[in-house]
Amino acid sequence: MFFQPEISVIIPTYNRSELVRDAVLSVLRQDAREIVFEIIVVDNNSSDDTEAVIKSLIAGNEGNLQYVVERQQGNAYARNAGIAKAQGSLIAFIDDDVVVEGNWLGLLNATFQGRGDLSFVGGRVLPRWNYPLPSWLTRKHWSPLALIDYGEEEFLISGQNPIGLLTANIAFRRNVFDELGVFSPELQRVKNGIGSLEDHEFLMRVCRSGKKGLYVPRLVAVAPVDLSRLTKDYHRRWHSGHGQFYAILSDPEWERSHFRFMGVPGHLYRETATHAVSWFSRMMRGTPDAAFEHECKLRFFGGFFVERLRNRRRTGGAFLRKS
Numbered sequence: 001m002f003f004q005p006e007i008s009v010i011i012p013t014y015n016r017s018e019l020v021r022d023a024v025l026s027v028l029r030q031d032a033r034e035i036v037f038e039i040i041v042v043d044n045n046s047s048d049d050t051e052a053v054i055k056s057l058i059a060g061n062e063g064n065l066q067y068v069v070e071r072q073q074g075n076a077y078a079r080n081a082g083i084a085k086a087q088g089s090l091i092a093f094i095d096d097d098v099v100v101e102g103n104w105l106g107l108l109n110a111t112f113q114g115r116g117d118l119s120f121v122g123g124r125v126l127p128r129w130n131y132p133l134p135s136w137l138t139r140k141h142w143s144p145l146a147l148i149d150y151g152e153e154e155f156l157i158s159g160q161n162p163i164g165l166l167t168a169n170i171a172f173r174r175n176v177f178d179e180l181g182v183f184s185p186e187l188q189r190v191k192n193g194i195g196s197l198e199d200h201e202f203l204m205r206v207c208r209s210g211k212k213g214l215y216v217p218r219l220v221a222v223a224p225v226d227l228s229r230l231t232k233d234y235h236r237r238w239h240s241g242h243g244q245f246y247a248i249l250s251d252p253e254w255e256r257s258h259f260r261f262m263g264v265p266g267h268l269y270r271e272t273a274t275h276a277v278s279w280f281s282r283m284m285r286g287t288p289d290a291a292f293e294h295e296c297k298l299r300f301f302g303g304f305f306v307e308r309l310r311n312r313r314r315t316g317g318a319f320l321r322k323s
Contacts, residue, residue: 005038010082013096017050026099032106044078076188076198092171098221119211122165123219136289144238157213167199169221195241243303263308272301
């Protein structure tokens with residue numbers, strides 16, 4: 001029998017067999033009988049029992065679950081492999097550690113059908129806290145945890161308002177990939193790497209092409225937050241890695257500045273000096289929790305500077321440039 005899905009749901013995974021099982025089941029159990037969909041699990045060289053877990057789920061379903069292996073290591077390669085296999089006119093992504101709410105597919109489908117002007121739709125990624133939270137962990141520190149919540153109101157996302165969404169909970173029309181390409185491996189995280197920008201860069205590429213998207217707060221994915229991510233050390237490493245990936249990204253809009261020194265735009269030096277003063281001031285006042293927010297910005301600068309210094313050593317270039 002010919003099977004033509006309307007929505008393809010891609011789930012890249014690496015060594016998270018139990019979590020990815022829950023992610024797949026949350027899609028399979030959707031209250032969306034009228035929607036024809038497929039799930040493509042892309043195994044990016046897992047060494048645990050991911051293959052056995054997914055194949056056991058395949059055995060109990062009617063052909064709408066696929067298991068794909070992508071040998072090139074990296075999240076972008078895994079997502080791109082899923083795109084190449086996808087048959088749906090809508091291509092959705094969730095992470096292997098999230099579960100989506102029961103109306104997720106139906107809401108995605110209805111939103112796209114009701115808005116022909118939209119090229120992508122995404123929603124909230126909310127935490128499931130399994131451990132006591134440290135005192136310093138506020139919503140300002142959600143980015144390293146891959147969480148987002150922009151509130152209860154829908155809003156448009158475009159080149160004029162390029163608000164970031166996460167591939168833990170987002171869907172695109174197929175023509176977006178046909179016209180603009182796929183995720184960039186140069187900016188991907190590999191295995192357990194952190195701070196990457198492949199999803200951010202792709203979304204900015206889409207927005208700057210003139211296409212529009214919609215933030216839909218009722219579109220909810222929930223992710224457990226591992227204990228290791230509730231440490232300052234993890235957040236320090238994430239911000240350093242994020243700075244390195246931003247240096248590789250070389251976003252012309254973000255880096256626009258009147259001068260550059262050592263390949264670093266002037267505005268970043270000014271912002272970092274402000275954060276350094278704020279960090280010192282809060283440490284002197286005995287408020288380390290408040291100081292940590294500014295320390296993270298300093299870590300970002302450090303990662304950015306080190307990556308630009310490496311690049312300058314590889315390619316050469318002037319220390320100072322004015323525009």
